[in-house]
Amino acid sequence: MRVGPYLLPNNLVLAPMAGITDRPFRQLCKKLGAGYAVSEMAAANPLLRDTLKSRKRIIHDGESGPHAIQIVGSVPAIMADSARYHVDQGADIIDINMGCPAKKVCNNWCGSALLQNESLVGQILDAVVHAVPVPVTLKFRTGWDRSHINAPAIAKIAESAGIAMLTLHGRTRADGYRGEAEYATIAEVKSLVSIPVVANGDIDSPQKAKTVLDKTGADALMIGRAARGRPWIFREIGHFLQYGTPLLPPSLQEIWQILREHLEDHYAFYGETLGVRNARKHIGWYAGNLPDGEKLRQKTNMADTCEKQINEVDRFFMSLLERDERLQYQHSRIRIGSTGRPGAAAIGNAT
Incomplete structure (x- = not known):
C-alpha cells in the first residue's frame, strides 16, 4: 500500500476523528497494528491556527511517519x-476533508456540504495539489443524500486533479452515521480510478473487514469508531486478513497495560487539567468493553487529578483480576474435589 512515495506497513488506516485521534491515540493505534493514521481535521481559516486546540491537532512529535x-x-x-502552512510545519501528506457530516461544518459549506458543488470541489483540489510538493488525498462520502449519489463523479474529478488516494465512507451526508454503510458505491469508484481507494464505514470486526475488502476490491480499510476503547482491533483485523483465523483477544492484564500506557502518554501530552478532562471519554470507551465497566467510568469521571484517575483504573483492574483468580480457583476446586482426587465431573469428562 502506497501513498505517493510512502510505502505503508499494511493497508489498515485509523480514521481522523475530531477530539479523538490526537497524537497519543494515533501512536497507540500504530503500535497495535494500524499502518497509517490521519490527524484530526484542522480548520483552514488562518485565524484559527493559533488556538490551543488547533496547535494540539497538528503535533506529531514522537509519532512514526508519514505524518498526515x-x-x-x-x-x-x-x-x-493552509496546505502550504502545514507542509512547512512538517506534514508529509495533506488530506482534504469532504466527508464530515456535522452541521457546524456543513453550515459553512465545508466537509460533505461541498459534494453539492462539483465545480468548487475541482477548484479546491486543483488549488491544494498545485500548492504543495507532497501527496494530497481526499476523504469524502457517497453524496449529499440518497437521491444525489455523485461519488463516482467526484472520484474522477479528484483523479484528474492529481489526488494521490481516495477514502470513501459508504454513507451520504444526510445519513450521518445512521443506518448501515453501503459498499456498492465504493466498488464502483474503485473500478473507475487507477489511484488507491480506501473503504470506510461500519468496519467493526475482522470478519467485517474481510467482507468489505471482498465486496469493494478496495486497496485498504479505514477504521474509525470501532477503534475507540479497542485500539487492538487493528492487529485483530491484520491477523485475520493474513491467516484467516481469529486472534485471541487481549487478556485483562494486557488491556490494563494498554490503557495505562495510553493514559500516561495522554497526560504528558495535555497536562493535568486538560489531560484528566479529555481522558474521561477514552476511559469510558475502554470501560464499555469490560465487565462492570460502568463502575470504572463513574469513578474516573469523578477524579480531578491524573494521579487519582489512574489510581482508580489500577484499583478497578486489580479487583477484576482478583475476581478472575477466585473464579478460576473455585472452578478447579469443583473439578478436583475436596479430597484432592478428580471429582465425578472430571472423571465423567475424562471418559
Missing part, C-alpha cells in the same frame, strides 16, 4: 495556503 494532516475549508485559495 487533514484540512477542512471551502475557499480554494485559503485551502491552498
